[in-house]
Amino acid sequence: MSREELTKIILPEEKLPKFWYNVQADMPNPLAPGLNPKTLKPLTPSDLEPIFARELIMQEVSTERYIEIPEEVRELYKKYRPSPLYRARSLEKALDTPARIYYKYEGVSPVGSHKLNSALAQVYYNKKQGIKRITTETGAGQWGTALALACKLFGLEAMIYMVKVSYYQKPYRRSIMEVYGGRCVPSPSELTQSGRDVLAKNPDSPGTLAIAISEAVEEALKRDDTNYSLGSVLNHVCLHQTVIGQEVKMQLEMVDEYPDVVIGCCGGGSNFAGIAFPFIPDKLAGKKVRLVAVEPAACPTLTKGVFAYDYGDAAGLVPVTKMYTLGHNFTPSGIHAGGLRYHGESPLVSQLYHDGLLEAVAVKQNPTFEAALLFARHEGIVPAPESAHAVRVAVDEALRAKEEGVSRCIVFNLSGHGYLDLYSYDKYLAGETADIEFSDAELRESLKDLPQVPEEYR
Amino acid sequence: MSREELTKIILPEEKLPKFWYNVQADMPNPLAPGLNPKTLKPLTPSDLEPIFARELIMQEVSTERYIEIPEEVRELYKKYRPSPLYRARSLEKALDTPARIYYKYEGVSPVGSHKLNSALAQVYYNKKQGIKRITTETGAGQWGTALALACKLFGLEAMIYMVKVSYYQKPYRRSIMEVYGGRCVPSPSELTQSGRDVLAKNPDSPGTLAIAISEAVEEALKRDDTNYSLGSVLNHVCLHQTVIGQEVKMQLEMVDEYPDVVIGCCGGGSNFAGIAFPFIPDKLAGKKVRLVAVEPAACPTLTKGVFAYDYGDAAGLVPVTKMYTLGHNFTPSGIHAGGLRYHGESPLVSQLYHDGLLEAVAVKQNPTFEAALLFARHEGIVPAPESAHAVRVAVDEALRAKEEGVSRCIVFNLSGHGYLDLYSYDKYLAGETADIEFSDAELRESLKDLPQVPEEYR
Numbered sequence: 001m002s003r004e005e006l007t008k009i010i011l012p013e014e015k016l017p018k019f020w021y022n023v024q025a026d027m028p029n030p031l032a033p034g035l036n037p038k039t040l041k042p043l044t045p046s047d048l049e050p051i052f053a054r055e056l057i058m059q060e061v062s063t064e065r066y067i068e069i070p071e072e073v074r075e076l077y078k079k080y081r082p083s084p085l086y087r088a089r090s091l092e093k094a095l096d097t098p099a100r101i102y103y104k105y106e107g108v109s110p111v112g113s114h115k116l117n118s119a120l121a122q123v124y125y126n127k128k129q130g131i132k133r134i135t136t137e138t139g140a141g142q143w144g145t146a147l148a149l150a151c152k153l154f155g156l157e158a159m160i161y162m163v164k165v166s167y168y169q170k171p172y173r174r175s176i177m178e179v180y181g182g183r184c185v186p187s188p189s190e191l192t193q194s195g196r197d198v199l200a201k202n203p204d205s206p207g208t209l210a211i212a213i214s215e216a217v218e219e220a221l222k223r224d225d226t227n228y229s230l231g232s233v234l235n236h237v238c239l240h241q242t243v244i245g246q247e248v249k250m251q252l253e254m255v256d257e258y259p260d261v262v263i264g265c266c267g268g269g270s271n272f273a274g275i276a277f278p279f280i281p282d283k284l285a286g287k288k289v290r291l292v293a294v295e296p297a298a299c300p301t302l303t304k305g306v307f308a309y310d311y312g313d314a315a316g317l318v319p320v321t322k323m324y325t326l327g328h329n330f331t332p333s334g335i336h337a338g339g340l341r342y343h344g345e346s347p348l349v350s351q352l353y354h355d356g357l358l359e360a361v362a363v364k365q366n367p368t369f370e371a372a373l374l375f376a377r378h379e380g381i382v383p384a385p386e387s388a389h390a391v392r393v394a395v396d397e398a399l400r401a402k403e404e405g406v407s408r409c410i411v412f413n414l415s416g417h418g419y420l421d422l423y424s425y426d427k428y429l430a431g432e433t434a435d436i437e438f439s440d441a442e443l444r445e446s447l448k449d450l451p452q453v454p455e456e457y458r
Numbered sequence: 459m460s461r462e463e464l465t466k467i468i469l470p471e472e473k474l475p476k477f478w479y480n481v482q483a484d485m486p487n488p489l490a491p492g493l494n495p496k497t498l499k500p501l502t503p504s505d506l507e508p509i510f511a512r513e514l515i516m517q518e519v520s521t522e523r524y525i526e527i528p529e530e531v532r533e534l535y536k537k538y539r540p541s542p543l544y545r546a547r548s549l550e551k552a553l554d555t556p557a558r559i560y561y562k563y564e565g566v567s568p569v570g571s572h573k574l575n576s577a578l579a580q581v582y583y584n585k586k587q588g589i590k591r592i593t594t595e596t597g598a599g600q601w602g603t604a605l606a607l608a609c610k611l612f613g614l615e616a617m618i619y620m621v622k623v624s625y626y627q628k629p630y631r632r633s634i635m636e637v638y639g640g641r642c643v644p645s646p647s648e649l650t651q652s653g654r655d656v657l658a659k660n661p662d663s664p665g666t667l668a669i670a671i672s673e674a675v676e677e678a679l680k681r682d683d684t685n686y687s688l689g690s691v692l693n694h695v696c697l698h699q700t701v702i703g704q705e706v707k708m709q710l711e712m713v714d715e716y717p718d719v720v721i722g723c724c725g726g727g728s729n730f731a732g733i734a735f736p737f738i739p740d741k742l743a744g745k746k747v748r749l750v751a752v753e754p755a756a757c758p759t760l761t762k763g764v765f766a767y768d769y770g771d772a773a774g775l776v777p778v779t780k781m782y783t784l785g786h787n788f789t790p791s792g793i794h795a796g797g798l799r800y801h802g803e804s805p806l807v808s809q810l811y812h813d814g815l816l817e818a819v820a821v822k823q824n825p826t827f828e829a830a831l832l833f834a835r836h837e838g839i840v841p842a843p844e845s846a847h848a849v850r851v852a853v854d855e856a857l858r859a860k861e862e863g864v865s866r867c868i869v870f871n872l873s874g875h876g877y878l879d880l881y882s883y884d885k886y887l888a889g890e891t892a893d894i895e896f897s898d899a900e901l902r903e904s905l906k907d908l909p910q911v912p913e914e915y916r
Contacts, residue, residue: 007536010468078465079544079838086537090611108566110838112877152835153548175880178887179834376637377610380537380568419570419877422633429636 007089009102009251011082018069021242023277023348024235025065026284028355031235031347032322032457037311040453043319051220051228053125059236067239073124076153080109080116081243085251085411090378092398099401100257101394103414104248104275105381111176113384113416114271115146115231118240122229123150132225133157137187137212139166140338140386141173142416143231148182158182159226161189161215164207166338172420187212194218194315208331209342213313232268233312233346241274248411249278259289261397263412265389266293266302266360267339269346271415276358277348283357293349293360294389296368298333298436301326301345302353302360304443309453310344320451323350326438327446333436335365336424337385343446361393364435368392369428372418384416385424465547467560467709469540476527479700481735481806482693483523484742486813489693489805490780490915495769498911501777509678509686511583517694525697527579534578534611538567539701543709543869548836550856557859558715559852561872562706562733563839569634571842571874572729573604573689576698580687581608590683591615595645595670597624598796598844599631600874601689606640616640617684619647619673622665624796630878645670652676652773666789667800671771690726691770691804699732706869707736717747719855721870723847724751724760724818725797727804729873734816735806741815751807751818752847754826756791756894759784759803760811760818762901767911768802778909781808784896785904791894793823794882795843801904819851822893826850827886830876842874843882 024031033042048057059067069077088101106114126134134156138144144160151158160182167174167186177184187207188195194214198205205211220228230237245262252258262279264272276291283289293302301324310325312318324345332341345353352358372388374395375381383391394412401408418425427433482489491500506515517525527535546559564572584592592609595618596602602618609616618640625632625644635642645665646653652672656663663669678686688695703720710716720737722730734749741747753759759782768783770776782803790799810816830846832853833839841849852870859866876883885891 006471007533008471010470012468013464013466075465079548090537110840149838153838171884172880175884175887176840176877179831179840179880179883181835373637377639380607380611382568382634382637419630419634420880422630422637422878425637426629426633429633 006255007087009085009254011247011250013078013082015250016074016077016081017243017246018074019066020069020239021246021278022062022065022067022239023280024063026281027351029351031351035309035320035453035457037316037318037320040320040451051217053129053131053227055125055128056122056236059239060234070124073120076120077243082247083108085248088379091375094374094378095395095398095402097398097402098405098407099398100407100409101398102252102409102411104244104411105414106244106271107381107414107417111142111145111149112420113142113146114241114244114274115143116150117243117274118231118237118270119146119150120153121240123154123156126227127154127156131156131227133159133223134227134229135159135161135216135219136229136231137161137209137216139163139209139341141166141170141420142339144182144184145173145176145180146231147229148177148180152181159219160184161187161212163187163209163212164205170420170423176420187215189215191215192218210313210315214315214317217317232270233344235348237270238273238277238346238348241270242277244274244413245276245278248275252411257409259411260408261290261292261410263292263294263390263393263410265340265386265415266295266349267342267386269349271413273346273349275413280352280357291358292393293353293358294393295360295362296335296337296340296389297362297364298335298438299326299341300362300438301343303362304438305345306447307350307354308450309457310450312344320453321347323347324353326443327449329449330446335436336427336433337389339386340389363389363392364437365433366435369425369433371395381414382418382425383414384418385421387415390414464713465545467543467712469705469708471536471540473708474532474535474539475701475704476532477524478527478697479704479736480520480522480525480697481738482521484739485809487809489809493767493778493911493915495774495776495778498778498909509675511587511589511685513583513586514580514694517697518692528582531578531582535701540705541566543706546837549833552832552836553853553856553860555856555860556863556865557856558865558867559856560710560867560869562702562869564702564729564871564873565839565875569600569603569607570878571600571604572699572702572732573601574608575701575732576689576695576728577604577608578611579698581612581614584685585612585614589614589685591617591681592685592687593617593619593674593677594687594689595619595667595674597621597667597799599624599628599878600797602640602642603631603634603638604689605687606635606638610639617677618642619645619670621645621667621670622663628878628881634878645673647673649673650676668771668773672773672775675775690728691802693806695728696731696735696804696806699728700735702732702871703734703736706733710869715867717869718866719748719750719868721750721752721848721851721868723798723844723873724753724807725800725844727807729871731804731807733871738810738815749816750851751811751816752851753818753820754793754795754798754847755820755822756793756896757784757799758820758896759801761820762896763803764905765808765812766908767915768908770802778911779805781805782811784901785907787907788904793894794885794891795847797844798847821847821850822895823891824893827883827891829853839872840876840883841872842876843879845873848872
């Protein structure tokens with residue numbers, strides 16, 4: 001069928017990528033080295049081995065262009081991959097735009113988001129090395145859900161520290177992790193020293209992602225059979241997500257398309273990296289594709305942050321990396337897109353943005369939900385509040401194309417569905433969603449505590 | 459790729475069926491006529507016209523074998539159809555069975571279940587006839603969700619009466635209907651005479667499906683621009699669902715399979731009819747395929763009910779039909795599979811069951827959730843509590859194949875996902891799910907009020 005007839009562009013199972021694409025092979029400027037949070041000296045693999053699987057540490061620093069996807073991981077990818085690329089015909093009609101809008105739908109994963117792409121890979125490498133348990137933290141709950149299922153599929157235990165306020169606000173996120181056999185506890189907990197320390201000072205602490213990270217890392221450090229796992233930010237996580245963009249390229253070719261603009265929401269950066277990085281070689285070769293990261297105006301890391309060395313967590317337990325950051329002491333507002341409330345940014349996305357290969361735009365909550373509702377009412381799928389940020393900018397691009405009277409090919413990553421986030425839609429429909437913006441005064445305050453990194457690494 | 463390699467069997471978009479299959483063309487014994495609930499005389503089309511679209515009334519009585527799917531409906535089907543047929547490889551391995559298990563996944567529909575297949579068709583015909591609003595009732599919420607989206611896609615208003623106890627137990631079902639622009643009110647309401655009558659007697663009434671039907675029908679009767687819509691039971695609803703089974707047949711052919719057994723859960727009967735009816739002609743031609751309807755032990759309409767004329771609702775507003783029934787005054791237990799709590803059964807499924815072309819089996823709640831959990835932990839997808847009934851019997855069939863040492867092809871309909879039903883899983887994991895069975899004493903009681911139908915129609 002031709003471009004003008006198809007609604008879904010489906011790749012046959014044998015076209016599932018056999019390799020992840022590693023953008024580190026093609027970057028004009030390499031990453032600045034990660035630093036040990038205690039010594040502020042360059043990290044060595046042995047700094048990371050107590051908590052991460054060796055193969056993941058190697059992927060973290062590899063500059064090989066293609067890294068083979070293990071057969072065991074590919075077999076499990078086939079439960080939901082290749083994921084469909086949709087033509088948003090009803091949305092185009094509603095907007096009366098000459099633009100052709102496509103969206104890659106990662107919500108077909110059984111956990112409802114792209115997060116499983118990395119969870120399966122991470123658990124596989126840990127299992128191969130004899131690890132029996134994995135700890136992690138989760139905020140919005142999507143990563144914890146993916147890790148719980150991946151652990152169950154490979155026969156490992158999953159221990160998930162969920163930020164206490166989210167744990168009680170979103171009880172069904174805990175339920176689904178338990179359906180998958182994972183253990184999910186509210187953080188701060190009595191199970192770790194870090195948790196007990198916080199509770200001693202403040203028994204009513206609602207928790208933060210930073211505290212949950214400390215608890216998960218502490219447990220991984222304490223037990224030989226246990227490693228720690230992270231769902232975004234790190235190089236190997238971005239690497240695993242590149243199956244998304246590689247599939248998109250093949251799917252667009254099937255209908256003779258090449259995108260003018262590729263859009264993804266951006267918190268830690270992994271789903272954006274997943275759809276955007278495979279287009280970097282084309283861009284370096286002179287193609288005019290724009291790659292746009294969308295962040296919330298309440299947490300505008302790329303658009304308002306600084307490119308500097310900073311801690312990845314509040315307690316200073318994880319590596320210090322050079323990235324766009326709002327400062328590790330930045331307390332994000334309680335916006336509904338919990339997955340985008342991170343003070344920092346993937347070092348890979350940061351460097352490529354700094355080098356002008358990526359663009360970024362920040363959007364407010366109400367216009368974001370407005371676009372999500374428009375999308376749901378025409379395309380049917382209810383977007384996750386995070387993914388709704390990409391929808392907003394795709395709609396804006398389509399409206400601009402209409403204004404300018406040009407037909408453009410717009411592609412965005414619908415990284416997950418919102419069927420477990422209907423609480424946020426309720427609030428929006430009730431008019432209770434605020435348009436929070438991050439101020440320059442807040443930024444000055446939150447940047448005060450950047451680490452004093454030796455001159456030679458700056 | 460061969461049968462032994464594929465995980466998902468995907469039909470190209472151009473293979474989407476162009477016709478619905480009407481089993482009324484092939485039934486060894488035709489349906490007994492529907493009767494007017496007031497006069498107990500055979501229904502005429504004009505009895506139904508105040509609440510149903512004319513083309514749907516014609517489909518209700520048609521004996522044409524194939525009825526063309528309107529192009530506008532097919533275009534919208536393409537948002538999620540053809541739906542995938544999965545090979546349950548991980549589940550097979552977990553059960554160590556020689557059986558080959560396939561499941562048709564209707565949860566890819568944006569509303570998460572098969573219900574959209576009929577909602578789109580029903581709203582289309584109503585729109586064609588100039589209707590502006592549609593009323594309906596919903597119990598578990600899946601039908602209300604599908605109708606809300608279908609109305610939005612065709613530009614009609616949706617008014618959904620949701621059983622009050624479910625409305626408050628499952629607030630996110632209401633949310634999603636509102637995301638799709640539908641109006642959802644708890645029933646009994648102050649908006650109709652039927653609702654006000656109930657509230658006058660019992661201000662704290664938790665509502666029942668029967669009351670909600672009365673409210674929706676009353677409103678449709680009162681307003682010329684408004685029709686009523688039903689999500690199961692009726693012939694035209696079963697007809698619309700036959701896209702499921704037609705696709706399954708093509709998908710199995712692609713991997714050189716023919717099923718030994720086809721399984722679906724069965725409440726009003728539409729999803730079971732959808733997967734099973736397209737196999738009826740084969741069966742009549744001598745093929746040995748078994749077609750198995752699965753119902754809850756708490757509401758065992760086919761396995762314990764009687765084949766007799768009965769009212770479709772408690773108030774006697776909708777047609778009296780000959781069907782398997784537990785009696786219209788039967789009060790179903792509060793089991794978690796809300797979509798299977800109906801006293802009656804599709805007249806088509808009933809007649810074919812009576813004629814020996816279909817089988818039926820009843821299963822209890824705890825073994826059903828046990829199978830659902832096993833499925834989620836190996837296949838990833840969390841089944842809707844209704845669909846979990848089909849999972850249970852598929853697992854039982856696979857275990858029997860193992861016992862007997864034979865390889866069989868088992869196919870079941872995973873009619874929807876359970877991401878909006880995690881409350882039920884919570885209860886099961888907490889050990890709070892009861893194995894309710896329907897007793898013979900209850901049956902004798904609930905069959906007391908069957909209508910006294912004239913001899914000639916019995």
